[in-house]
Each structure stands twice: as C-alpha cells, then as structure tokens.
Amino acid sequence: MANPLPNKDTYATQSDAFAAENHLHSRNIGKERNLSLGAKPLGDDGGHNSADDLLEAMGYKAELTRSRSTLQVAFMSFVLASIPYGLATTLYYPLVGGGPADIIWGWVTVSLIILCVAASLGEITSVYPTSGGVYYQTFMLAAPSYRLIMSWICGWAFVVGNITITLAVNFGTTLFFAACINVFETEPEVGIFAAEPYQIYLIFFAITILCNVVSALGNKWLPYLDTFAIFWTFAGLICIVVCVLAIAKNGRNDAAYVFGEFDPSNSGWPAGWSFCVGLLHAAYATSSTGMIISMCEEVQQPATQVPKAMVGTIVLNTIAGLIFLIPLVFVMPDQAELAALVSAQPTPVIIKSAIGSSGGTIALLLPLLVLALFCGIGCTTASSRCTWAFARDGAIPGSKWWKQVNPKLDVPLNAMMMIMVVELALGLIYFGSSAAFNAFSGVGVICLTLSYACPILMNVITGRKQIALGNFHLGKLGWFCNIVALCWSALALPLFCMPTAIPVVPEYMNYASVVFFAFFVVATAWYFVWGKKNYQGPPTHEDAVLEARRASVISHGGKAQF
Numbered sequence: 001m002a003n004p005l006p007n008k009d010t011y012a013t014q015s016d017a018f019a020a021e022n023h024l025h026s027r028n029i030g031k032e033r034n035l036s037l038g039a040k041p042l043g044d045d046g047g048h049n050s051a052d053d054l055l056e057a058m059g060y061k062a063e064l065t066r067s068r069s070t071l072q073v074a075f076m077s078f079v080l081a082s083i084p085y086g087l088a089t090t091l092y093y094p095l096v097g098g099g100p101a102d103i104i105w106g107w108v109t110v111s112l113i114i115l116c117v118a119a120s121l122g123e124i125t126s127v128y129p130t131s132g133g134v135y136y137q138t139f140m141l142a143a144p145s146y147r148l149i150m151s152w153i154c155g156w157a158f159v160v161g162n163i164t165i166t167l168a169v170n171f172g173t174t175l176f177f178a179a180c181i182n183v184f185e186t187e188p189e190v191g192i193f194a195a196e197p198y199q200i201y202l203i204f205f206a207i208t209i210l211c212n213v214v215s216a217l218g219n220k221w222l223p224y225l226d227t228f229a230i231f232w233t234f235a236g237l238i239c240i241v242v243c244v245l246a247i248a249k250n251g252r253n254d255a256a257y258v259f260g261e262f263d264p265s266n267s268g269w270p271a272g273w274s275f276c277v278g279l280l281h282a283a284y285a286t287s288s289t290g291m292i293i294s295m296c297e298e299v300q301q302p303a304t305q306v307p308k309a310m311v312g313t314i315v316l317n318t319i320a321g322l323i324f325l326i327p328l329v330f331v332m333p334d335q336a337e338l339a340a341l342v343s344a345q346p347t348p349v350i351i352k353s354a355i356g357s358s359g360g361t362i363a364l365l366l367p368l369l370v371l372a373l374f375c376g377i378g379c380t381t382a383s384s385r386c387t388w389a390f391a392r393d394g395a396i397p398g399s400k401w402w403k404q405v406n407p408k409l410d411v412p413l414n415a416m417m418m419i420m421v422v423e424l425a426l427g428l429i430y431f432g433s434s435a436a437f438n439a440f441s442g443v444g445v446i447c448l449t450l451s452y453a454c455p456i457l458m459n460v461i462t463g464r465k466q467i468a469l470g471n472f473h474l475g476k477l478g479w480f481c482n483i484v485a486l487c488w489s490a491l492a493l494p495l496f497c498m499p500t501a502i503p504v505v506p507e508y509m510n511y512a513s514v515v516f517f518a519f520f521v522v523a524t525a526w527y528f529v530w531g532k533k534n535y536q537g538p539p540t541h542e543d544a545v546l547e548a549r550r551a552s553v554i555s556h557g558g559k560a561q562f
Contacts, residue, residue: 081313082229098274
C-alpha cells in the first residue's frame with residue numbers, strides 16, 4: 001500500500017472520501033516544497049499546491065520534487081523517443097518489409113495513429129495525473145467488478161514494457177555502437193571489431209551502469225540534460241542531412257523511388273502484410289509515448305503539462321523523423337544489399353556509402369550515439385518511476401523496499417537498482433540466442449501498447465463520462481482518437497509477434513509471442529496465487545478525487561488548475 005498520509009488516514013473505502021476533503025482543506029498552503037532548478041514555488045495561484053492536493057486526495061503523499069516545467073516535460077518526452085536514434089537502430093525492419101515506401105509512409109502512418117493514442121491518454125491524464133499512470137487510470141475507470149484484475153494486468157504490462165524497452169534501448173545502443181566501429185574495415189565488408197557475444201554484453205553492461213548512475217546521481221540536472229538533448233539532436237540532424245545530400249558519393253535516388261518504391265521480396269510475406277510488419281520500425285520509436293505519465297509527480301502542473309507534452313512531442317517527432325529518413329532514402333544503396341547485412345544495422349552503411357569516408361561517417365554518427373545515451377537515461381528514469389508507483393500500491397512482491405524514495409537523491413533508488421539487475425540478467429540471454437533477445441524489443445512495444453489500450457478501452461466502455469471535467473477534454477474528437485487507438489492496439493498485438501521474414505528458421509524466429517504469452521500467463525497466475533490476497537489497488541476512491549477537483553474549481557474561480 002502507499003505510504004500513509006498525515007494522521008494515518010487512507011482512502012481505500014467510500015467513507016474515507018471525507019478524509020480526503022479534510023486533508024485537502026487543512027493543507028498548509030504557506031509551506032511549499034523546495035524546488036530544484038530555480039523553479040519558483042507556487043501557492044495561492046494553484047500551481048504545485050493544487051497538484052499535491054489532488055495527489056493527496058488520490059491517496060498519496062507528495063514524495064518527489066515538482067521541478068519540471070511544460071517545456072522540460074516535452075523535452076524529456078522527446079528524449080524518451082530519441083528521434084532520430086530510435087529510427088536509426090530499427091531501420092532494418094521496413095527495409096526488409098518494403099523499402100522506401102515502407103520507411104517513409106510507414107513512419108507517417110504510425111505517427112498519425114500514435115497522435116491519437118497520445119491525445120486519448122492526455123485526456124485521461126488530465127483527470128488522473130499520478131505516477132501510477134495507465135495502471136491507476138485503468139483502476140479508476142473500470143467497473144468495480146473487474147477493476148482489480150484489469151489494473152493488475154495493465155500495471156504489469158506497463159512495468160514489463162518499461163523495463164524491456166529500456167533494455168532494448170541500451171542493447172540497441174550496444175549493437176549500433178558495434179556497427180559504427182565497423183565502418184572502419186580491415187578489408188572490404190570486414191570490420192575491425194569482431195563483436196563477440198561477451199564483448200557485446202560487456203558494452204551493454206557498461207552502458208546500463210552509466211545510465212543508472214546518471215539517472216540516480218544527477219536527477220536534479222536531468223531537465224537541463226533533456227533541454228541540451230533537443231539542441232544536440234537538431235544540430236546533429238542538420239549535419240547528417242546536409243552532408244549526405246551534398247556529398248552523395250554514389251549519387252542520389254529520384255523522388256519517385258524515395259516516395260513510391262515498394263519491394264517486399266526480401267521478406268517473403270504478401271505485400272500488404274509485409275508493409276505492416278515493417279511498421280515495427282515506427283512503432284518502436286514511438287512506443288515511449290505514455291512513459292512520460294510516470295513523471296507526473298515531478299511536474300509542476302501535470303494535469304495540463306503532461307497531456308500537452310505528449311501530443312506536442314508526437315508532432316515534433318514526426319517532423320524530425322521525416323527530416324532524418326527522407327535524405328537517407330535519397331542516398332540509400334541497393335535495398336537487397338542492406339537487407340542482407342549480418343549486423344542488421346543499415347544506417348552506418350548508408351551514411352558511409354554517401355560520405356565515402358570512415359572518419360567522416362563516424363563524425364556524423366556521433367550525435368546519434370550520444371542521443372542513444374540520453375535515451376537510455378530517460379528510459380531508466382521513467383521505468384524506475386512506474387515501478388516505484390506500482391510497488392507503492394503493493395502490487396510487486398517486496399514492495400516495502402521498492403516503494404522507498406531516497407531522501408538525499410530524491411529518486412526511488414531501490415526500484416531503479418532492482419530494474420538494473422533485471423535488465424543485466426535478461427541481457428545474458430544474448431549468449432544463448434540473439435534472436436531470443438531481440439524478442440524483448442517486440443515485447444516492449446506489445447506490452448506498452450496493451451497498457452495504453454487498457455485505460456482507453458475502460459474510458460470508452462464508460463462513455464467517457466469520467467473525463468468530462470478534464471482540462472484536456474477533446475469532446476467528439478476524443479471518440480475518434482479513442483477508436484483509432486484501440487484499432488491500432490488490436491492490430492499491433494499480433495502483428496509484432498510475426499517474424500520479419502519467411503521462411504522462418506530458428507535463428508530468425510521472432511520469440512516475442514512466446515515471451516509475451518509467458519508474461520501474460522505468469523502475471524495472471526501470480527494474481528490468483530499472491531495478488532488476490534495482497535493486492536487491493538490504489539488507496540483511493542472516485543469521490544475523493546472528484547471532491548478534490550470540486551475544491552480546486554471553487555478555489556480558482558471555476559477553472560481547475562493543477
């Protein structure tokens with residue numbers, strides 16, 4: 001369960017709604033929390049205090065510092081996706097799936113769909129802004145008869161998705177780093193780095209440790225790091241675009257090829273399905289959309305800032321992605337040659353083909369490598385918050401350790417270290433089968449997609465009545481976004497369990513379906529073995545939250561501000 005509030009009251013029952021009201025009005029407005037980064041404490045104007053009041057009404061005490069502004073939240077959301085790095089490491093999928101048309105139009109298609117997902121989650125987050133994120137929202141929106149099991153499955157999907165995506169990011173950085181080194185060759189098409197499994201694992205180990213150290217020890221500086229990452233990204237993007245198009249040593253493809261060429265022959269799948277399988281490229285890059293919700297309790301006004309950040313970041317990512325992908329396709333060498341790469345990392349090969357120099361290629365790849373580390377740090381931070389929030393409600397065995405916040409570092413250090421150990425342990429799978437490990441990137445996308453779909457589905461089932469008071473309510477447009485998001489989820493779950501190409505052999509098998517099914521069975525079984533007796537859900541009730549919102553509306557002249 002969550003840490004007790006003052007006077008040791010909890011809000012797990014209907015009668016405790018009155019306690020929420022008492023705490024809401026008895027809070028000492030004059031005692032603001034100290035904020036880092038020079039942020040000004042807000043009191044009577046309804047900033048930090050009203051956000052903490054609503055959090056208390058939800059059954060939680062404010063344990064983390066609200067230090068992030070709207071722009072800083074948007075910047076972190078951008079870093080979690082890390083366009084163009086996220087697109088660079090998974091470019092192999094659309095290359096095999098269909099080539100240029102799959103790369104460009106697949107990115108546009110998925111970006112528009114994810115915009116609907118972000119808008120749908122933004123509506124709900126504006127009403128329930130807590131680090132519990134989609135898990136808490138599912139519990140609040142679902143009917144009492146099945147809210148426990150639904151929130152349990154959603155919460156575990158969200159936690160597993162966060163952990164496996166963070167694992168995939170750090171391991172993807174490792175493989176991308178190895179491919180970058182091998183732009184230097186001892187002879188044609190033979191790189192200088194052998195990239196043996198033990199070498200890959202040691203690099204992955206070092207990257208994972210580095211990301212955790214920076215996230216834990218540099219928490220108050222992370223908003224600055226995210227801000228720097230924005231300028232670093234677009235500076236690197238400009239360098240890559242200008243250089244590859246200006247030099248283009250092997251010539252340029254024409255516009256008809258870039259925007260219209262579709263060749264699914266490298267996958268073996270029927271044309272339509274091959275295009276869809278290639279969408280994993282874009283889905284992976286945008287899978288972090290809802291992870292930013294876990295930062296709600298470190299945001300000054302989460303009910304408005306987080307929804308805006310989610311939606312705005314998708315628009316920014318879409319533009320940045322096109323700026324990155326279109327020039328690469330213009331200078332892309334033969335599609336079949338790239339699809340046959342053993343490393344499955346075509347981006348360094350494409351850039352070297354255009355530049356014609358190993359040294360110049362490394363210089364252009366450096367911004368992507370640095371951005372990869374920023375992405376790993378951001379994912380580490382977000383995954384630690386969602387795990388901490390889930391443990392806070394007693395949903396993870398040993399939660400009394402994982403729900404603790406280190407008072408000196410102002411981070412859930414125990415949860416972060418637990419996640420790090422899990423990631424390092426899972427990384428050992430690479431010694432047995434690289435194909436089995438690659439399934440975790442697919443599982444990350446699938447689990448996060450499932451977790452995003454849960455509150456959206458509950459919202460639709462209840463007729464969207466509970467979000468009517470939200471500051472990000474979209475009206476009839478919200479219905480459209482919800483339906484698109486749910487249709488995408490229904491497609492994505494089976495789609496990303498498919499192998500990239502056929503015929504299927506063991507070394508190219510996509511084990512995501514096996515891993516996801518195992519997770520689903522274990523999570524459900526663990527609920528009936530342990531959770532049914534120990535898990536009670538979030539310590540809150542709708543009446544307490546609604547009372548907090550009513551009080552906020554009254555105190556701010558008819559408009560809720562958080």
